[in-house]
C-alpha cells in the first residue's frame with residue numbers, strides 16, 4: 001500500500017501525445033494547479049511527434065465534436081461503447097470540452113450538419129494552442145520514446161495509456177489487460193461486380209456516398225463499414241436510394257415518359273443508367289416489383305478498401321475497467337481515447353470520446369494522489 005508522504009514526488013506517465021494524451025495531461029496539470037499541489041512530475045511519451053494524429057482530422061479542419069445536445073442521442077453514434085459513454089458524458093460532455101477549448105483561445109462554430117469545427121478551420125491551430133498551453137506548466141515534459149512494454153514504465157506511480165489503436169497490442173498485453181483485437185471500422189468498401197459510375201456522388205435516404213473505382217466511399221460507406229465490422233466478407237448491404245412514393249408520383253404526372261427518365265429525376269442519371277433495365281421502356285409498362293427494386297441498391301461487400309480507415313474498433317475491454325477507466329487488473333493504470341473498445345461514426349464522435357475519457361481519467365488520477 002502506498003504511503004502518503006508530504007515530500008514524495010508522484011511520477012505520472014502518459015503514453016501517447018495524441019488528442020487523448022494531451023487533453024488528459026492538460027487537465028491533470030490544471031487540477032493540480034487549482035489545488036496548489038506541486039509534488040508531482042508528468043512525463044508524456046510519444047514515439048512520434050505530439051499531436052501529429054490531430055493534424056489530419058476533419059480533412060485538416062479538425063471536427064472537434066458534434067452539436068447533438070442529448071447525451072443518449074450523442075452516444076447512439078457509437079456502435080461500440082454506447083452505454084459506457086453515458087457515464088463518461090455525464091461527467092464531461094461536449095459543452096465542457098468546448099468551454100475548455102475556449103479557455104485556450106480555441107473558438108468554434110457549428111456546421112449545418114451539426115459537426116463542430118474550430119473557427120480557424122485549422123487542426124494545426126488547435127494543435128499549436130494545445131501545446132502552447134501545455135508548455136506553460138513547469139512540472140511536465142514530452143519525451144520522444146517508443147514504450148515497448150510495462151518494464152519501460154516501472155519507475156512511475158501512475159500510468160495512463162493513451163496511445164491509440166495502432167501497434168499498441170503488445171503494450172496492452174504486457175499489462176495483462178483484456179482487449180479485443182483492433183479492426184478497421186470507418187473505411188471505404190470494395191463491391192463485387194462493380195458496374196457503377198465512378199466518381200458519382202449520391203444523396204441516399206440512408207446518407208451520402210460516392211462511387212470509387214471499385215466500390216463506395218463517403219459518410220454512408222464509413223458508417224456501414226463500422227456497423228458491419230464483425231461480419232465476415234462477403235456480406236450484403238442495402239441502400240435506400242429514394243422514396244418509392246416519389247417515383248409513383250412522378251409516374252402519375254408523366255405516364256408516357258420512360259422509366260429511366262423518371263428514375264434519373266431522383267438519383268444521378270449515370271446511376272439510373274447503370275441500374276435501370278430497359279431504361280427507355282414506358283413507365284406504365286414496368287411491374288411494381290421492378291419499380292420498387294430501383295429504389296434500393298443491393299451490394300455485396302467483398303472487402304474494406306484502404307481509403308478512410310479513420311478509426312479502429314476493438315481495444316481495452318470496458319468490463320475490465322471501472323467507471324473512471326481505471327484498470328481492474330493492474331494497480332495505478334488508466335486508459336483513455338481510442339485505445340478503449342469505443343468507436344463512433346464520423347462527425348466528431350471519436351474525438352469526443354478522447355476528450356471525455358481523458359478528462360475522467362485526469363480527474364481520477366489527481367484524486368488518487370491528492371486524497372491519499
Ligand SMILES: Cc1cc2nc3c(=O)[nH]c(=O)nc-3n(C[C@H](O)[C@H](O)[C@H](O)COP(=O)(O)OP(=O)(O)OC[C@H]3O[C@@H](n4cnc5c(N)ncnc54)[C@H](O)[C@@H]3O)c2cc1C
Nearest residue numbers: 016018019020047053057058063147164337338348350351
Ligand atoms: C484521417 C483521419 C481523420 C480523422 N478525423 C476525425 C475528425 O475530424 N473528428 C473525430 O472525432 N475523429 C477523427 N478521427 C479519429 C481521431 O483522430 C482518433 O480517434 C484520435 O486521434 C484518437 O486519439 P488518441 O489520442 O486516443 O490516439 P492517437 O491519435 O492514435 O494518438 C496516439 C499517440 O500515441 C503514440 N504512441 C502509440 N504507441 C506508442 C508507444 N508504444 N510509445 C509511445 N508513443 C506511442 C502515437 O505516436 C500517437 O501520437 C480521424 C482519424 C483519421 C485517421
